[in-house]
Amino acid sequence: MGNRRLTAREVAKLADVSVATVSRVSRGTGQVSPETRARVLRVIEEHGYRPSQMGRALAEQRHGSVAIVLPGLAGPYFSELIQGFESEVMDAGASVHIFGTHHRADADEHVLGIAARVDAVAVHGDTIGADTLRELAARAPVVVLAGRPLDGIPAVRADNSPIGELTRHLLVDHGYRRLTFVGDPEGSPDVTDRWEAFRDAHRDARLAPPRNPFRIGLQQSDGVLAAGELLGARRPPRAIVCANDETALGVLIGALGRGLSVPGDLAITGFDDVPMSSLVQPRLTTVRQPVRELGATTARLLISGLGGPGAVMDAVLATETVMRESCGCPL
Template identity: 25%
Template sequence: MASIKEVAKHAGVSVATVSRVLNDKGYVSEEARKRVQKAIANLDYRPNAVARSLFKKTSKTIGLLVPDIVNPFFPELARAVEDTLSRHGYTVILCNTDESKEKEQAYLEMMMQKYIDGLIVATNTLTAAQVTKYNIPVVSIDRKISKELPGIMVENKKGASMAVRFLKKKGRKRIAHLRGPSYIPNAVERCAGYLEVVGEEPWFKESYIAEGNYDMTMSIESTIRLLNMHPDIDAIFAGNDVSAIGAIKAIHKLGKHVPRDIAVVGFDGIMLSEATTPELTTIAQPIYELGEIASATLIKIIEQQADDQTLYTLPVQLIERQST
């Protein structure tokens, strides 16, 4: 591969002149510019992206921090972000943090060294102070960091209430909840939506709520404990689809049938919810749209385009399938 020195020699100009042409910065005569462009074409020269980012303090690269790449929600979200940003000439660095403060901070330091142009974060541990100190545009997605930073969310509480009311209309009398981690705001909102509908029911006890932790293994274990403690449970609203799938597996392990004995509703609308047996009824988020809007919002900030709207709350919808 040709070097910048070879381009300069071929064009009969200095390396500095070639650099000015490549970066479109500084005066270059029209004649010299044409010679450089011709030399670049003849030698098939490709500028070093790292060197250019060091020079320009920009890289056309965006960082995407997600907490759990195993959860199918986040790969679907990442796909939307990557699709949208690539159409605008950006590449994406995907970082899986495992809900670890140390990993998040290490990724932030690494990306700053690469001069990323902006950051999209789905995080529960980073604070506004941590991300804003780097003085780069930041957009939060799915999980709000602060009121000061742009955020793209969905109607978590409303969606949860919708799910539980739907189960009541189906004739279910004892509805349990597999909640997500208490440190995740959307899990708190979904639990609040559940309580809004059944919290005042005469049968309700706090023990009808169990930790699903947005994790399949824990949801299986928690569902078995729930059903052994409250054999009258005839429906479960799970905080996400992964937990709902775990609940279905647990119900089958106990020799019960979904939905005849126990109906199950999840939350997210991941593609996997259509592949379960039975197919999962779910409160579907517009996952792709979340990624699109987050990416478009970040690009506007990077390119200094005026945009008064910084907080988006997208609607959800109930998709009825075989599990109810």
């Protein structure tokens, strides 16, 4: 139990070979005769030798791990994103540092500190300032996840434009007026894009877009809160376009809790197509986003090593609208 871990030199002594041979056997490189290999392997097996990651990192000049910086971890979106990222990184034999900023004041400083312990960093949306991002990029390869490319830092993101299509659908096909957008455009680039697509769709339909969104976080509970405020107002909206499914589900729960009929009294749409969205009653009209693929693509970009001519600078993944009943479409 307490015994200090074995070192390569100790294994070498036990197997009566040199450290070089131990290294060759343990990593399977170079030429080693079958007998010697077997002898070393037996010692490794018997004593449970595992090469120290720090010794290896120093020698190989790479940490063997990458980091992903996210605003938080709550909800199915991040869970799915991390799974996609993590499994791709694992397949490459590396490990993952996850850092949730949670709007901490010292987040930027921490992120720079992380750069000293990993080979590359994926940064979600604008969890950190542009200056910090640039400084980070000077220290390690960086990919922006769900945001825009910046000064040569590549980005991986989803196509947010279907929100425009959805808005047009509500305005034109269903003829709703008084739409409200729920979500904070300054909270993340994705929400910025969606808010703009929402406004543009109004202009395309020759309607004045709402001046302001209803600014709120991206969690389910935020949606319930939003429903409470919006639906208690003098002139409640006829339809609510949410920045993501989580808030949309929250709004739905809040609306149903107030005895309203959805979509009869209020139409609701989301973004993401999380599992819950097709399970609620009515089912949620939304935009399907390949979240797992987003994480995986980011990981691949990070691992393959960035830069060089012909490197990916901006990967925009396709999304698709999913029409269900919460917008008012028949079953």
